[in-house]
Amino acid sequence: MSIPKTIYVAGSFDTKGDELRYVARLIREHGLTAKLVDLSTATPAKDSDIDAKAVAGFHPGGTAAVFTGDRGSAVSAMGLAFERFILSCDDVGGIIGLGGSGGTAMVTQAMRVLPVGTPRVMVSTVAAGNISAYVGPNDISMVNSITDIAGLNRISRTVLSNAANSIAGMVRNRQEAGEDDRPALGLTMFGVTTPCVTQIVEQLRGRFECLVFHATGIGGQSMEKLAASGYLAGVLDVTTTEVCDLLFGGILPATEERFGFLAQSNLPYVGSCGALDMVNFAGVDTVPEKYRQRNLYIHNPQITLMRTTRDENVAMGKWIGERLNRSIGPVRFLLPLGGVSLLDAPGQPFHDPDADAALFEAIENTVQQTDTRRVVRVPHSINSSEFSSEVIRHFHEISKGSSHEV
Known part of the structure; x- marks a missing residue:
């Protein structure tokens, strides 16, 4: 054409x-x-x-x-x-x-x-x-x-x-979309979930064209626009960290429409809690006064991360769960019990099992689970090979028999 x-x-x-x-x-x-x-x-x-x-x-x-x-x-x-x-x-x-x-x-x-x-x-x-x-x-x-x-x-x-x-x-000189018979998948990634996404891409690239979006606010919006426009055959939304910045004043926020495409499309969707342990600010001097005494981690001179609290995790869990309830297609939301980021591992500065547990419980209590919409506990950290394998397994499971079967 x-x-x-x-x-x-x-x-x-x-x-x-x-x-x-x-x-x-x-x-x-x-x-x-x-x-x-x-x-x-x-x-x-x-x-x-x-x-x-x-x-x-x-x-x-x-x-x-x-x-x-x-x-x-x-x-x-x-x-x-x-x-x-x-x-x-x-x-x-x-x-x-x-x-x-x-x-x-x-x-x-x-x-x-x-x-x-x-x-x-x-x-x-x-x-x-x-x-x-x-x-x-x-x-x-x-x-x-x-x-x-x-x-x-x-x-x-x-x-x-x-x-x-x-x-x-x-x-x-505009080029048509490249000739590629592989269906396209959208994946969300942050620096602290890179091992997870890298492992998924390595295992799927033979069958799928994997489009990775950096979870910087605009990244999530771009992925959702492609999903809503019919460019994607599925979404592996393992890094939902933009919700932290939306709810608690960070600099890389999602919009209120995050997860909105789930209410309009029956795309197979596997999501998770990637980097929900952190809110992003610029240099440490830009952190709001009310947060100055919190658990802060200087990622680099331009980015300061703040660990989310138990109460904040409860709020995020409810917010995410309410939006997952609007989905019309097959959904699996995986809870990585061993930690939600590289900084949320044992011995790391954001390791907080109590905060994570509150997040997982809030999601489970909010999501109205059905045959097509399920929350799944996975006894591994998000960056483990076991977790990435579970993401892939659940994606293949919910893709079978759907109109987007791949």
Whole structure:
């Protein structure tokens, strides 16, 4: 199947028209189709290929919901309208956007709903800051505009031409997903669960393409997006540590939607308690005052880990269990009785059998176990060969007979 070659060039023409036209011209010089999309919420342009009113018409409330006269509500509404517009198009080869904070919010909202692998480049005045809200679990390329996007000059021409040439190259040379007959699995890993995941990958790689996601907040979101999008044949979610940071203020948190794909997909799922013994902070001086007297471990100058307490483990167990109860597919959640990370082993700084026991009990008491949803105690540490073998055994067991049998 051929890949679409049309590139949508999006932004507010009322403030960035010259720059948008410049980018479109450079793309067309590569022999590609560029469609200019106006997202102006104040004074729509007359020389775009798709005008702002046409885009605004895709909002559920119609154009009146977009052109409100209030910048905040108008930008938010135009972002939704552009998202729905892009989803209606069947020729999207890529998107390039230009904008400040408002324009970046509008354009990336549409970028985020496109499949992984779709070329997306956002030239933005906020690209050098915290861009997680704009990018999310997606492969969006953010380019720092250096100067404000407020006219063409020697700096902006250079930055914009680099961006235009880059997306043209992405679209022109985009590769289809590699030829691989092996079904893909999603696995979650942290440094302190690496031995477990490595052993699983080594045993499965002959039959499966193993996609490993670092459990840094975005990693879990990326895995779940692929699962919900149908890219995966199963999930081995052994490292659920992002829940710690979500509930207790760490820097690598999951979102409230963690485990959400289980309520929408019948994918075979094997999960576990990997690294639920730790909350992540930056340098030790960034640890909140209320936690300063806790059991802290300096992983490196940039990362400080805090051992979770018994009460915190009870809270996490309940939180995870409630979400597992929403699953519609086969689920096994394994409890590694010998420890949940490399730091939670005998003689290690986070070894706390009482806290672990509270976690396991909370999960067992919360999960409503059925023939397809079970919690299983495993008398080994998470990084042992015995535990990784149990993960694989249970995965094969729940895969048999399911619509995702592998």
